[in-house]
Amino acid sequence: MRPDRAAVRMAHWALLALPLAAGCSGVKPYPNTSEKNAVVHVKTDSASFFSRRQVDLGVYTVDTSKCTAHYLGNVRLENGPLELALPVGETVLLTYFFSRGNSTSAIEMMTPTRKGYRYEFEVSYVENSYGTTGVELAPGQTRGREIEHRRFRDCVSK
């Protein structure tokens, strides 16, 4: 296993263990400080204390020619919209972690990001279902390209 791939898997494991660590983990917060070019709309219900649902987002950049990834940090997703600053001119890997009880499911999306474009994501974790969709919007457009669900593990070096 290449070191970067191993690092990504370690980061995945750390994030997947988040709900178990109950806020005591040392997971790196995503530095959401640049110009905001994305918005994540989140819909989740709190359920009961013991079956509390939680959604986290891990952000990485990927070098698709070598299939290596660089972990940037994670964001806790709460109800409502969240403005996000995604790196521009890179391939970005977004990993959504849906957690309930002692179990976490991870769904991944990968997309190249372009200057001037906007990225809109819908994330939901309600009752017995979760899901995420995303679109890329060209400047001034209201309809965009649907962002594919692609896993890092399926990346093939060019």
Place this chain on the structure above:
Amino acid sequence: MRNVVYAVMVGAALSGCAGTLVSQSADEFRERVKGSTRFGSTETIQVPRSYAQVSEALRKKANECLTVTVVSVSTERSGGITAPKGSRTTYNPTLTVTKEGTQLTVQAAQAKKALQLQKVPENGFYIFAADAKAAGENATALTIYLYTVDGRAKKIDSAVRDWARGDNMSCPDLNR
């Protein structure tokens, strides 16, 4: 230990006591499910939607919802010591579209391969398959092959039926 039990159960369940217990291909899985009433079920349902609609729904939702990794952590007590124990399962859907129809299969790959009594396919154990075929202008026949012992396979089964009918397009929560 749970992985071993899982491997043996999947294999034995769908084996018919043949030499190789674990299905090595989707076709083999279908045949074994057909021949097993205790651990597998096969059903064909008629969906009142065009084949094109059903095929597109399966393609879109399989990619969106079934390319998922699930991690569970529990505690295990052994020799007076309680220790955390984790499991990781990666689900791998495969969609094949031909002139004859659309075939969706789902495999479940366990992270730990401590002891494998039988060869496990690269993408994991086959747990689910669905074949869609046109059955008229606005009707599609959907045949489901399900490994009934796996709770998550049942959730996938329920979701695939919903997607085919266009009823509920959400992803099944595969957390336990």
